[in-house]
Amino acid sequence: MQRYSFLSLLSHAVRRNKRWQPAWRDARLKSGYDVVVIGGGGHGLATAYYLARKHGIRKVAVLERGLIGLGNSGRNTQVVRSNYFYPASSAFYDHSLRLYEQLSAELNFNLMLSQRGLVSLAHSEHELETTRRWCNAIRMNRIDSKMLTPAEIKRLAPPINLDTRFPIVGGFMQPRGGIARHDAVVWGFARGASALGVDIVQNCEVTGFEIAGNRLWGLRTTLGKVAADRVVMSVAGYSSPLAALAGLRLPITTMALQAMVTEPIKPVLDVVVISGSIHAYVSQSDRGEIVMGAGADAYNSFAQRGGLTQQRATMAAVLELFPSFSRLKLMRQWAGRVDITPDTSPIMGPTPIQGLYLNCGWGTGGYKAIPAGGDTMAYTLATGRTHPLIAPFGLERFRSAALVDEGAAAGVAH
């Protein structure tokens, strides 16, 4: 692997940038692996990277139906945060944020992590009460969080309109929350994994599972059969149809979550602003685009495109918060297939089929969890023991009713 540094930039520049190597190796499928990861998104590539780096398991393949990073990893709004309500979620997501904080250095790849602060708004006295409870719960979980007055919110986000139909009466902030460049997260993990010997195989779709008795021993793919000791599914919105190929049923509903950006403008908004009540989240990218998102479309969808109804609701909410943005033109709009669980918490860990593991159910918030998802799944695959951080997120919690209901606790889930 070519290391990137100021000196390498300089030496390539004087050689007219003709000697750059590809960041990672586009591999051919071999006949067998210790671990096969299905899905070349952030979670899949991070799992492969940590398997190789932390556990020395290098006979690993990442199979991607299309090209890496073109699913939800490239369709999110880049928000990273760990302001969750329940201790189980807080511990997991803060582990993820801590990993993000050191990943640029570790991967030698600039993820452009910008911990600019994440501001959540309250639009009524009652919401302010629950916000205070939420803020305190986060502090009890030893994560940074503080209450804000309307004046402080105005100072942090000058273009905001405090006098909305339901006026902003306060809010809270996670200063360590922010955004990180999503393509860089995918490419950084791909480069790191590839350098450690992981095979990244693109345009390779899994068409079936080879199961004997109750033990998985391989996969059928469009590029032929491949033997595998352990397999993990990291395919987000496509989890239900893929699991059905293995005879598994999942508590997942796939919906379309859309996001959109405006034309680029000069810096006007330093923080990420979230309103759970009128439902929108807004930030400004480093390129100057205003990045906006809101709720998922109301109905099941595998279409990877969003409907105008939800787009209009998102726009209405954003313009209520930032009336001056009405002058901007929308430049792009897109949607991802999100895999929503009944409690909006992920499903991670073993399945009833020996050798087959799940990493799914991320719904509208998988991006922030990429490093921790990869780290804990790698541990689980390598040792055969469920990582303590993901023990509460197993598939069996639906039968025992030990749900981690962040959807109810943490308002806007994204």
Place this chain on the structure above:
Amino acid sequence: MLRIHCPYCGLRDEPEFTFGGPAHCERPSPSVDDATWTEYLFFRDNPAGMHYERWAHTYGCGRWFNLVRNTLTHEILIVYPMGAPKPSYPAGSL
């Protein structure tokens, strides 16, 4: 935007309707085992294709009905009343 044919009011735009999740989920008797309850409460058909689902015409007649919709194309094939048996859709329409 979807355009949905309400069986009582005719063709209307999506914002008038409320999505009600999958149709034909029968509530089991309280005496069944945990596995059956878990299945009823949490597990869903989540097809990339034809989906049987419930809608309510909230800002119209307010009545509920079922329909069959393709989750890949959003094409609505069949609209049918609540309580009617699950219709089969024409072969090759996926």
